[in-house]
Amino acid sequence: MSTPDIAISQRITTQRALRGRKVDPANIIFEIALILSLLTSLGFVILLLATVFSDGVGVFQERGFGFFTSNLSRIPEQAGIAQALFGSAALAVIVVLVAFPLGITTAVYLEEYAPDNKFMTLVRLNIRNLAGVPSVVYGLLGLAVFVKLLGTDMAGGTGITGGRTIISGGLTLSVLVLPIVVITSSEALRAVPASLREGAYGVGATKWEVTKKLVLPNALPGILTGTVLSLSRAIGETAPLILVGAFYGTFFTTGDTGTLGKFTTTYTALPQVIYQWATEAQSEFNVELTSAAICVLIGLTFVANIAAILLRNRYEKRW
Amino acid sequence: MGDMTSVIDAPSPSPLGEPAVDLRGNSRRRWRETRVKVVLLFSVGITLAISVAIIASLLGQSIDFINSIPLDNLWNFDQWAPRIGDFDIATLFVGSLLVTAIAMIIATPLGLGAAIYLSEYASPRVRRIFKPFLEVMAGIPSIVLGFFAIAWIGPEIVQKLFSDASAFSLAAAGIGVGLLVTPLVASVSEDALRAVPLSLREASYGLGARKLTTVTRIIFPAAISGVVAAMILGISRAIGETMIVTLAAGAYGEANFTTNPLDVGMTVTSGIATLASGTDQVAGGAGTAASSAYNSLFFLGLLLFIVTFLLNVVGESFVRRIRERY
Known part of the structure; x- marks a missing residue:
């Protein structure tokens, strides 16, 4: 237990001794109001989870694994999320391959290598601001750069990204989470004490040797926590994918093409399917279908979040 | 280094x-x-x-x-209907303003109350239980809150309180966005409150102040710049939120000017999202109304970028201020 906690408990004891048995109504009302505001937000979360789960659980009971393995369909009884799961998984893989290496190396440069000058201060400020840019603006960036600029070649044919493909979507999401990866990794690197580095320099290690053998291994749990959280953010993003053309119709071709073809044709992702179904959720069955898909999405993001929190608590070091 | x-x-x-x-x-x-x-x-x-x-x-x-486009077309309190060449951004501005205001009316008391409780009143054990809960709440994807807004907030809160509200409304969207922003407001202001040194509290108790006085007269004013930062960052987040509004506010592709939060409406963000759903059609030939509609996406994006950028810069400077003081 850290010192402030002990101090607080001591303070409470002192306070009690001084106050005696007198009751202070204003104090109690204030505290109750505070507890209520905390419980209200928690209440909404529990209500949300309960509603979605109770509406969606029927689909899992009736369809079992069929819900996960069947494709999108016009007929609600046959509609499943197989293509959405494939799309989300592929997007996540692209984010892992693009945003993580770029973000972590950027953080290493900024924390370990960067000279302390005005330009680098500006770079850091710029990254902090990028993290606050609304996700829909990243969608516009993806539309202009990945879909239009890189998606068409000089002659007007299809370019590197192939236009509205999973590659454009994955790159857009990578750009979206990149600042978050940089910021969380920077914090993890900064938490490694300077004495560790100085010791290594003292025995003649070069900068990269110190970084690779000491700083990175010690910062790894923190970096992993940040990357897992940003991955869960990427999986849940909807708005940018609308702009770069994730498909959300009720018919679909991905299931029919070969593995490579899946990356160059229309695609969808879990949040997109939820968006589509939610806008059509008039009939009782569509509400159930949407709720079931939401259960899967919440399940995925919660697993990621809880994994990150556990990882942090397990490996959190006190220097 | x-x-x-x-x-x-x-x-x-x-x-x-x-x-x-x-x-x-x-x-x-x-x-x-x-x-x-x-x-x-x-x-x-x-x-x-x-x-x-x-x-x-x-x-x-x-x-x-x-x-x-003719410039008087941009501000005439008429309607936002880019596909037929009506680009009244006042419609979207007022929509964003209403949604953000409602969101902050929800998020400020909930987030700030939770922050004060966790920082000043909760025992360490209670804190350890509730803090992760807020973190999990912050991780809920906005599309899920959007669905919650149409499935529950709209019919069970807005329409129960105001019988003349439509099934989809700016108010329902605003409440949904408020729930999204609450954990952000809570965590930034809790950091600020916890940054206030213990000595200040002890000095206050030493002078005989009760807890309520200490919290409201000493701790809160000392942490005020952090609380302001929490609100500003919350506002920035609320303005930029897209999916909740797109789903719950009801307007799709075009919207009439309205100042009534119980009406169907549109914000800058949902204007982008719903128009972009059909960009292939709007992207048509150069110089037509359709290409103006496509370009209007980027104009809205620029406005959004500038506003959130300024808010974030101001918010961050407030966060830095409290870090420097203690």
Whole structure:
């Protein structure tokens, strides 16, 4: 237990001794109001989870694994999320391959290598601001750069990204989470004490040797926590994918093409399917279908979040 | 880090007058250092390029947009219907303003109350239970809250309180956005409250102040810049939120001007999202109303970028202020 906690408990004891048995109504009302505001937000979360789960659980009971393995369909009884799961998984893989290496190396440069000058201060400020840019603006960036600029070649044919493909979507999401990866990794690197580095320099290690053998291994749990959280953010993003053309119709071709073809044709992702179904959720069955898909999405993001929190608590070091 | 390198790299003359030994190692090690540095710098370059790309892509097409339409078309309190050439951004501004205001009316008491409770009243054990709960709440995807807004907030809260509210409304969207922003407001203001040194609390108790007085007269004013930062960052987040509004506010592709939060409406963000759902059609030929509609996406994006950028800069400066004071 850290010192402030002990101090607080001591303070409470002192306070009690001084106050005696007198009751202070204003104090109690204030505290109750505070507890209520905390419980209200928690209440909404529990209500949300309960509603979605109770509406969606029927689909899992009736369809079992069929819900996960069947494709999108016009007929609600046959509609499943197989293509959405494939799309989300592929997007996540692209984010892992693009945003993580770029973000972590950027953080290493900024924390370990960067000279302390005005330009680098500006770079850091710029990254902090990028993290606050609304996700829909990243969608516009993806539309202009990945879909239009890189998606068409000089002659007007299809370019590197192939236009509205999973590659454009994955790159857009990578750009979206990149600042978050940089910021969380920077914090993890900064938490490694300077004495560790100085010791290594003292025995003649070069900068990269110190970084690779000491700083990175010690910062790894923190970096992993940040990357897992940003991955869960990427999986849940909807708005940018609308702009770069994730498909959300009720018919679909991905299931029919070969593995490579899946990356160059229309695609969808879990949040997109939820968006589509939610806008059509008039009939009782569509509400159930949407709720079931939401259960899967919440399940995925919660697993990621809880994994990150556990990882942090397990490996959190006190220097 | 900079000064440490200079200590190691500087070839210092030996005190015995012999030629200094080069401790920097062999040329292969030095070459590897250079290579690593180039790779790392390349990554930094890419993050910089992203900012440039955002501004360039937004700015270019925004200028095309402004040039392609009559300017009085931009502000006439009529309607936002880009597909037929009606570009009244006042409709979207008022929509964003209403949603953000409602969101902050929800998020400020909930977030601030939770923050004060967790920082000042909760025992360490209660804190350890509730803090992760708020973190999990912050991780809920906005599309899920959007669905909750149409499935529950709209019919069970807005329509129960106001019988004349429509099934989809700016108010329902605002409440949904408020729930999304609450954990952000809570965590930023809790950090600020916890940054207030214990000595201030002790001094207050020492003078005989009760807990309520200490919290409201001492702790809260001391942490005020952090609380302001929490609100500003919350507002910025609320303005930029897209999916909740797109689903719950009801307007799709076009919207009439309205100042009534119980009406169907549209914000800057949902204007982008719902118009973009059909960009293939709007992207049509150059110089037509359709290409103006496509370019208007980028104009809205630019406005959104500028507003959230300014709010974030101001918010961050408030966060820094409280960090420097204590």
